[in-house]
Amino acid sequence: MHTEAIDPPGVQWLRVSPKYVTVRLVEWAIGNVVMLVILSLPLVFVLLGWWRWPPLWLAITVPAVVLVLALWRLVLIPRQVRAIGYAERDDDLLIRRGIFFQRTMVVPYGRMQYVDVAVGPVERSLGLCTLKLHTASAGTNAQLPGLPAVEGARLREQLSARGEARLAGL
Amino acid sequence: MSLENNATESLPGKPELTVDGDWNRVHPASPFVRGWVALAAVGFFFGRDAFERMLQGRDFVDPNLSGRAPWLLAGGAVVLLLTVGGFILSWYFTRYQVAEGYVRVNTGFLFKQQRQARLDRVQAIDIVQPLLARIFGLAELKFEVADAGESAVRLAYLPLDQAKQLRATILARAAGVVSGPETAAEVPEAPEHVVLSVPPSRLIGSLLLSEQTVGIFLGAAVVVTTSVLFDNNAIFLALIPGILGIAASYWSSFNKGYNFTAAISPDGIRLRYGLLDTQAQTLPPGRIQALMVAQPPLWRIFGWYRIHVNVAGYGLAASTDGARTMLLPVGLKPEVFRMMSLVLPDPGVEDPERVFTAGLDGLGPVQPNTATSDGFTTTPRRARLLAPLGWRRNGFLATKTALLIRSGRWWHTLVMVPHQRTQSMALHQGPWARRFRVADLVLHTTAGPVSPRVFQADVEQAVELFDQQAARAREARKRQTSEQWLAQVAPQAPELAATLTEQPAQPAPPQTSPQQEDRHDG
Numbered sequence: 001m002h003t004e005a006i007d008p009p010g011v012q013w014l015r016v017s018p019k020y021v022t023v024r025l026v027e028w029a030i031g032n033v034v035m036l037v038i039l040s041l042p043l044v045f046v047l048l049g050w051w052r053w054p055p056l057w058l059a060i061t062v063p064a065v066v067l068v069l070a071l072w073r074l075v076l077i078p079r080q081v082r083a084i085g086y087a088e089r090d091d092d093l094l095i096r097r098g099i100f101f102q103r104t105m106v107v108p109y110g111r112m113q114y115v116d117v118a119v120g121p122v123e124r125s126l127g128l129c130t131l132k133l134h135t136a137s138a139g140t141n142a143q144l145p146g147l148p149a150v151e152g153a154r155l156r157e158q159l160s161a162r163g164e165a166r167l168a169g170l
Numbered sequence: 171m172s173l174e175n176n177a178t179e180s181l182p183g184k185p186e187l188t189v190d191g192d193w194n195r196v197h198p199a200s201p202f203v204r205g206w207v208a209l210a211a212v213g214f215f216f217g218r219d220a221f222e223r224m225l226q227g228r229d230f231v232d233p234n235l236s237g238r239a240p241w242l243l244a245g246g247a248v249v250l251l252l253t254v255g256g257f258i259l260s261w262y263f264t265r266y267q268v269a270e271g272y273v274r275v276n277t278g279f280l281f282k283q284q285r286q287a288r289l290d291r292v293q294a295i296d297i298v299q300p301l302l303a304r305i306f307g308l309a310e311l312k313f314e315v316a317d318a319g320e321s322a323v324r325l326a327y328l329p330l331d332q333a334k335q336l337r338a339t340i341l342a343r344a345a346g347v348v349s350g351p352e353t354a355a356e357v358p359e360a361p362e363h364v365v366l367s368v369p370p371s372r373l374i375g376s377l378l379l380s381e382q383t384v385g386i387f388l389g390a391a392v393v394v395t396t397s398v399l400f401d402n403n404a405i406f407l408a409l410i411p412g413i414l415g416i417a418a419s420y421w422s423s424f425n426k427g428y429n430f431t432a433a434i435s436p437d438g439i440r441l442r443y444g445l446l447d448t449q450a451q452t453l454p455p456g457r458i459q460a461l462m463v464a465q466p467p468l469w470r471i472f473g474w475y476r477i478h479v480n481v482a483g484y485g486l487a488a489s490t491d492g493a494r495t496m497l498l499p500v501g502l503k504p505e506v507f508r509m510m511s512l513v514l515p516d517p518g519v520e521d522p523e524r525v526f527t528a529g530l531d532g533l534g535p536v537q538p539n540t541a542t543s544d545g546f547t548t549t550p551r552r553a554r555l556l557a558p559l560g561w562r563r564n565g566f567l568a569t570k571t572a573l574l575i576r577s578g579r580w581w582h583t584l585v586m587v588p589h590q591r592t593q594s595m596a597l598h599q600g601p602w603a604r605r606f607r608v609a610d611l612v613l614h615t616t617a618g619p620v621s622p623r624v625f626q627a628d629v630e631q632a633v634e635l636f637d638q639q640a641a642r643a644r645e646a647r648k649r650q651t652s653e654q655w656l657a658q659v660a661p662q663a664p665e666l667a668a669t670l671t672e673q674p675a676q677p678a679p680p681q682t683s684p685q686q687e688d689r690h691d692g
Contacts, residue, residue: 005629006597006609008637091644102604105596106640110647136316136482137593137614139621 004096006104011094013085019126020084020146024077026122032070039063086144091166093133093159095142107142110166111135115156119149131155193265193276200327201257203303212249266325268339273313275323287322289344291315293457293483295337296494297450299330304448309333313340314483316616322483334359337452341437344454362435365512366505368498372474373427376500377420379468386416427499432509439512441497451494457481458513459591460613461497462620463506463530465582475506475530479513480618495619503530514588518570519545525567529576529584534562546576549626553606557626564625566611566635571646573613573639575624585622587613589639589646597636599629611636 007013043059045051079099087094096104116132123129129152133142147155202209263279274286296312303309308327315322328336338359377383397405428445438454459480469475477497484494498509507526511517519525525545534548546565554561559579567574573592575585592613599609609632611624627635 004599005604005607006599006633008633092640100601102599103596104636105594106636107594108640108644108647110644111593135593135614136616138617139612139614140594142594 004102004104006102007096008094008104011087011089013087013094013096015082016084016086016144016146017126017128017148018081020128021078021081022126023120023122023128023146024081025074028070028074028077032066032073036063036067036070039066081146084144084146088155088158093142095144105140105142107133107135107140108166109159109162112159112163115159115163117152117156128152133159193267195261195265196325197308197327197329198261199306200308201261203300203306203308203327205253205257206302208253209250212246212253215246266323268336268343271343273323273340275325285323287313287315289340292340292344292454294454294481295340295452296321297330297333297337299444299448301446303327304446311336314481316482338437341452341454345437360435360437362433362440364431364433365508366432366498366501368427368430368500370428372500373424373430375472376469376474376476377423377427379466379471379474381466382416382419384466384468426493427496430499432498432512434512439497443493443499449493453479453481456588458497459587460615460618460620460622461510461513461586463510463582463584463586465530467580469500470582473502474500475503476500477506477509478619480615480620482616484618503527506530510586514572514586516571518572525569525574526584529567529574530582532563532565532576534565536562546574547627547631549608550606550628553603553608553626556602556606556608561626564627566624566627568635568639568642573622575622577623577625585620587615587622589642590649591615592639592643595636595639597632608632611639613639 040063042051042054043056043063046054046056046059076099080097083097083099083102085094085096091110092106092108094104094106096102113134113136116134117129118132119129123146127149128146129149131144131147131152133140133144135142144152144155259279260277263282264275264277266273266275268274268289271289272286273289274284276282276284292313293316294314296314298310298312299308300310303326306327307330309330310324310326311328311333312321313323313325325333325336341360393405393409397403425445425447426449427443430441430443433440433442435452438452438457441449441451441453443449459482461480462478463475464478465475476499478495479497481495497513498505501509507523510526511522517525528544528546532544532546534544534546537551546567548563548565549557549561551561557564560577563579563582564577566576572586572588575587577583577585593616594614596612596614597609598612603609603626606626607629608626609629611627611632613622615622624632624635
C-alpha cells in the first residue's frame with residue numbers, strides 16, 4: 001500500500017477488505033438517493049405547473065449541484081476504502097484513513113480500556129465487522145471498519161491480550 | 171470486554187455481601203437542606219395568604235373561608251407530611267461505608283441503588299458547601315473516579331468535620347497508608363502547606379479585563395451607534411435582560427474565584443475557593459492529565475495567566491461552569507511556575523524557568539536559519555500563509571517528562587501533557603497543510619477544557635515527534651509512579667517531607683510491578 005508523508009517510516013499497512021466498498025455504497029445510496037428525491041420534488045412540481053415558485057433554474061440547480069457532489073463522493077469511495085489501513089506494532093496499534101484529510105492515529109495497547117466489535121446488517125451479509133477501540137479519552141475515536149469477521153475476532157483477542165500484558169492506569 | 175473498568179459497579183440485589191465496617195448515615199438534616207426549596211414552596215403556597223392578611227390587620231384566617239379552610243389546611247398538612255416523610259425515608263435508607271478498599275453507598279427505598287467505588291481509583295475528592303449547608307455546618311463529599319460522568323459517590327450532607335475526616339481516611343487508604351477495617355477516627359488529616367492565594371483585588375481586575383468585558387464593550391458600542399443612528403432609545407430597554415445576565419455571570423465568576431487558595435499536602439493538591447458556596451478540592455498526586463496556561467490579550471498588561479486542567483473524574487460537564495477544572499483563576503508568572511511545578515515536579519529540562527517563559531510568551535525567529543534560541547520547534551516559514559499571525563508562536567518542545575505545546579499570538583496558551591498521561595495520538599493533514607508540507611499532531615487526553623494540539627508543524631518533525639512521543643509515553647508509563655511525585659514535591663514543603671517519612675507502610679520502591687503501578691495510577 002502506498003505510504004503518505006504523515007505515515008511513520010517503515011510501516012507495513014494492512015488493508016481492510018475490499019468488500020467494505022459495498023457497505024459504503026449502500027450507505028451512500030441510502031443517504032444520497034433519499035436526499036436527491038426530496039430535493040427534486042420542487043422541480044417536478046414546477047414542471048407539472050403546480051408550483052410557481054421557485055423559478056425553474058433554481059429548481060434545477062439545487063438538485064444538480066447535490067447530484068454532482070454525491071457523484072464525486074461516490075467516485076471517491078473506493079479510494080477512501082483503500083486509504084484505510086492498520087498496523088500492529090509491538091506496543092501500539094496504528095490506524096490511518098483519509099485521502100484529502102488524512103489522519104494517522106496511534107493507540108498504545110496499555111491504554112485501551114475496552115474493544116468493541118460491531119456488525120451492521122449489510123456488514124453481516126458480507127461477513128465483515130467494525131472494530132472500535134476505546135481509551136480513557138473520548139477523542140480517541142479509533143474505528144477500523146470493514147474487517148473480515150475472522151480478522152476482527154483475531155484482532156480483538158490479540159488486542160485485549162496485549163492490553164492486559166501492558167496494562168497501565170490512566 | 172473490560173480491561174479495567176471496575177472502578178464503579180452497581181451491584182444488583184444482595185445487600186450485605188461483605189460487611190465489616192460500620193454503616194453510617196448522613197446527617198439527618200441533609201434532606202431538608204437539599205430539599206428546602208420544596209419546603210419553602212409548600213410554606214409559601216399555604217402561608218402567603220395568612221401572612222398577607224396579618225399584614226393588613228385582619229384575622230389570621232379568612233372568615234369567608236370557614237367552609238373551605240379545614241380542607242385547605244388538611245391538604246397542606248398532607249403535602250407537608252408526605253414531603254417530610256419522604257425526606258425522612260430517603261435519609262433512613264441512605265447509608266455509606268468505607269471498608270476493604272471500597273466506599274459503598276446504598277440509597278433509595280422504592281428503587282434501591284447500591285454503589286461501590288474502589289478507593290485506589292480515586293481521581294479527586296471535593297468537599298462542597300452550598301450556602302445553606304454552610305450555615306448549618308454541613309458539607310457534601312464528592313468522590314470522583316475516571317468515568318467522566320457524574321460523581322461516582324456523593325455524600326450529602328455530613329458535618330464538616332466528619333466530611334474532612336472521611337476525606338482523610340479515603341485518601342490515606344487509597345495511598346495504602348492505612349489498611350484494615352479500623353474506624354475513620356484514627357486517621358489524622360494530612361498537614362498542608364499553602365502555596366499561593368489570589369487576592370480579591372486581582373480577581374476583580376482579571377474579571378474586568380477578561381474576554382467577556384471586551385465583548386461587552388464591543389456590544390455596547392454597537393448598541394450606542396445604532397440608537398444614535400436611528401434616534402431610538404427603546405433599544406436600551408431591550409438590553410436590560412442581557413445586562414442582568416452579564417451581571418449574574420460576573421457575580422458567579424467572582425463568587426467562585428473568591429479567596430482562591432492552593433495548598434500542597436501529602437494527599438495531593440488542595441484547592442479552596444468560594445464566597446457564598448465554598449468548595450475544597452483535593453487532587454491526589456499525578457491525577458492531572460493535562461494542563462493549559464492561557465492569557466487573554468488584555469491580561470498581558472499586568473502579566474496575568476490562568477490555568478485549566480483535565481482531571482479524569484471531572485469530565486466535560488464540569489468544564490461548563492469552569493470552576494472545578496480551574497487550577498489558578500488568575501496569577502502572576504512565578505505563581506504559574508509554582509503550580510506547574512506541583513503538577514509536574516520534574517520538568518525534565520535544565521532550565522525550566524527559561525523554557526516555560528519561552529512557552530508562555532516566546533516567539534520563534536523570523537528567519538529559518540537563525541538558531542531557535544528558546545528550544546521550541548515552530549511552524550516552518552513556508553507555512554506562514556496558513557497561520558499569518560501564529561506561525562512564530564505555534565510550537566512544541568518535548569522535555570524528558572512532558573510535552574509542551576504553545577500557540578496563539580494574541581491569546582497566549584501553553585499546554586503541558588506529562589508523557590505518562592498521553593492516551594493516544596493522531597496526525598492530521600488536510601489538503602492545504604499537505605501543500606505546505608505541515609501537519610497537526612493531536613494528543614488525546616481525558617475529557618476536559620484542555621485539548622492539546624500541535625498546529626502546523628513541519629511534516630517530518632511532526633512524524634518524528636509522533637514516533638518519539640509514542641516511545642516516550644511508553645517509557646514514562648513504565649517508570650513513573652506517584653511516590654516519586656511525593657519525593658520531588660517534598661523539598662518545597664520540608665515539614666511535609668518529615669511527616670511523610672514518619673508514616674508507616676509507605677508503599678514501596680518506585681519500580682513497581684504492573685499491578686502495583688496500576689493501583690497508584692489508576
